[in-house]
Amino acid sequence: MAESRHSVFRQFAASDWDGFLKGVEKEGLRVDRNGFIAQTPHPEALGSALTHPRITTDYSEALLELITPVFDNTQAMLKSLKDIHVFVQQNLGDEVFWPASMPCELNGDPSIPIAEYGSSNIGRLKHVYRQGLAVRYGRMMQSIAGAHYNVSFPDSFWQKWQALLGNEQSLKDFKSDQYFWLIRNFRRRSWLLMLLFGASPALDASFVEGVSHELARFDERTWYGEYATSLRMGDLGYHNNAQASLNICFNELSTYTQTLDRAIHTTWPAYEAIGTRRGDEFIQINTSVLQIENEYYSAVRPKRTTQREEKPIQALEARGVEYIEVRCLDLDPFSPVGVNQAQIDFLDLFLLDCLLSDSPRIGDAECERLDDNYKDVVANGRYRELTLCRGGQRTRVTDAATELLGQLEPLAELLDSWQGASTYREALAAQRGVLDGDANVTSARVLETMRSSGLGHRDWVMEMALQHQRQLKQEGLDPETLRAFEAMTSSSLEEQREMEQSDTLPFGDFLAKYLRS
Numbered sequence: 282m283a284e285s286r287h288s289v290f291r292q293f294a295a296s297d298w299d300g301f302l303k304g305v306e307k308e309g310l311r312v313d314r315n316g317f318i319a320q321t322p323h324p325e326a327l328g329s330a331l332t333h334p335r336i337t338t339d340y341s342e343a344l345l346e347l348i349t350p351v352f353d354n355t356q357a358m359l360k361s362l363k364d365i366h367v368f369v370q371q372n373l374g375d376e377v378f379w380p381a382s383m384p385c386e387l388n389g390d391p392s393i394p395i396a397e398y399g400s401s402n403i404g405r406l407k408h409v410y411r412q413g414l415a416v417r418y419g420r421m422m423q424s425i426a427g428a429h430y431n432v433s434f435p436d437s438f439w440q441k442w443q444a445l446l447g448n449e450q451s452l453k454d455f456k457s458d459q460y461f462w463l464i465r466n467f468r469r470r471s472w473l474l475m476l477l478f479g480a481s482p483a484l485d486a487s488f489v490e491g492v493s494h495e496l497a498r499f500d501e502r503t504w505y506g507e508y509a510t511s512l513r514m515g516d517l518g519y520h521n522n523a524q525a526s527l528n529i530c531f532n533e534l535s536t537y538t539q540t541l542d543r544a545i546h547t548t549w550p551a552y553e554a555i556g557t558r559r560g561d562e563f564i565q566i567n568t569s570v571l572q573i574e575n576e577y578y579s580a581v582r583p584k585r586t587t588q589r590e591e592k593p594i595q596a597l598e599a600r601g602v603e604y605i606e607v608r609c610l611d612l613d614p615f616s617p618v619g620v621n622q623a624q625i626d627f628l629d630l631f632l633l634d635c636l637l638s639d640s641p642r643i644g645d646a647e648c649e650r651l652d653d654n655y656k657d658v659v660a661n662g663r664y665r666e667l668t669l670c671r672g673g674q675r676t677r678v679t680d681a682a683t684e685l686l687g688q689l690e691p692l693a694e695l696l697d698s699w700q701g702a703s704t705y706r707e708a709l710a711a712q713r714g715v716l717d718g719d720a721n722v723t724s725a726r727v728l729e730t731m732r733s734s735g736l737g738h739r740d741w742v743m744e745m746a747l748q749h750q751r752q753l754k755q756e757g758l759d760p761e762t763l764r765a766f767e768a769m770t771s772s773s774l775e776e777q778r779e780m781e782q783s784d785t786l787p788f789g790d791f792l793a794k795y796l797r798s
Contacts, residue, residue: 340423413565433604466635479510503737626708
């Protein structure tokens with residue numbers, strides 16, 4: 282019988298283990314003091330949304346995205362994320378930074394301004410892509426916010442791991458295959474993250490104005506899912522009928538890129554009917570199932586840093602998988618920065634175990650079961666009698682979660698013994714406490730706190746936003762960090778100006794060239 286990968290991993294010495302490389306991308310809406318989505322342009326004090334390395338926008342001009350550098354420990358990463366938040370809060374004027382995934386008060390699509398990136402061809406391409414999202418799905422869905430957790434392992438780990446497994450591939454191919462090994466198990470277990478960290482069980486009534494739904498009334502301005510963990514990841518959140526036909530394969534890099542590439546080059550009748558222009562205005566990049574790779578919504582993505590004007594597929598095929606992007610995390614509204622240390626440390630443990638556990642390829646039947654498990658926990662994860670399909674049997678969700686957490690304990694003990702710390706055992710204990718009833722899962726805590734406050738979704742989240750703002754402004758930034766942010770603002774604005782001045786190719790020609798590449 283072949284030696285288990287967990288046993289092989291135990292052959293590492295403490296000195297061989299360099300830990301995880303990690304970073305966060307955290308989204309959030311700018312909101313006025315009445316709890317309505319901001320109608321103002323991206324603050325100039327925050328620099329250029331096109332070129333700033335730490336502060337940009339996602340879909341909407343009001344939807345900020347804050348990006349940390351890569352770190353090798355959780356504390357440093359969270360300190361960086363907090364510093365970015367402080368700088369943003371200091372430059373929002375009378376506005377606040379919305380700390381929940383489901384949006385503030387909206388007034389239909391026209392109230393959600395599409396992000397602007399200036400007159401350069403790259404800037405216009407980013408704007409047209411967002412126009413395409415608007416004509417395809419509407420803008421409401423694009424006002425939702427989340428946190429993306431990016432994690433990888435250093436090459437020193439991969440070289441040791443490859444030697445222990447006796448693998449003779451190139452390092453590039455070995456890493457890609459191993460990351461997809463991890464992704465397959467992530468797909469099998471991602472429901473657990475929605476149970477533990479789903480934090481969007483309620484929403485403002487304006488989000489579903491005129492929309493058919495099955496939510497319950499919380500108060501006159503708020504709807505909620507009785508057992509929901511994440512409305513953001515459910516049918517009212519990120520979804521799209523065209524993408525349901527894609528069957529994106531997560532078994533290996535080649536099939537993943539091939540199926541994505543096919544989607545980018547396969548026209549969709551409804552999008553053909555819209556066309557790419559309205560008069561002289563470009564309203565979508567193309568009429569395919571996907572305009573670009575980033576349009577594909579998934580709970581996890583294999584990623585590779587792209588070069589300017591390089592497509593994600595091209596980067597993956599040329600240089601292999603560099604890191605994993607976990608995309609299913611709701612914002613934690615109780616945290617001033619949207620995530621917390623116990624959550625990040627648990628994710629590291631969870632993802633490493635996905636790499637070390639057996640991970641056969643996923644067939645069509647299993648793929649469907651995994652999707653069903655995920656959707657069931659998103660919609661009804663707090664229902665104690667909910668069952669999941671695991672190993673061909675129906676298992677209560679709480680029993681399945683307890684079993685999975687138990688499987689992580691030996692790994693947590695091993696990592697802590699190498700580091701002479703209790704980091705991973707504490708992170709695991711925090712999640713066990715949630716399941717054992719010592720605390721509530723985040724979605725239940727949100728509803729419980731709303732009820733005790735007597736406030737609906739908009740007013741409760743606004744109260745949290747103001748509380749976070751006061752705390753972060755009070756903590757402030759040291760002079761050196763403040764100067765660094767001000768320098769990034771200045772240099773990003775200058776870089777955008779230089780890009781705009783150097784562009785000579787008409788946008789239509791640029792787009793045609795981009796689509797041919």
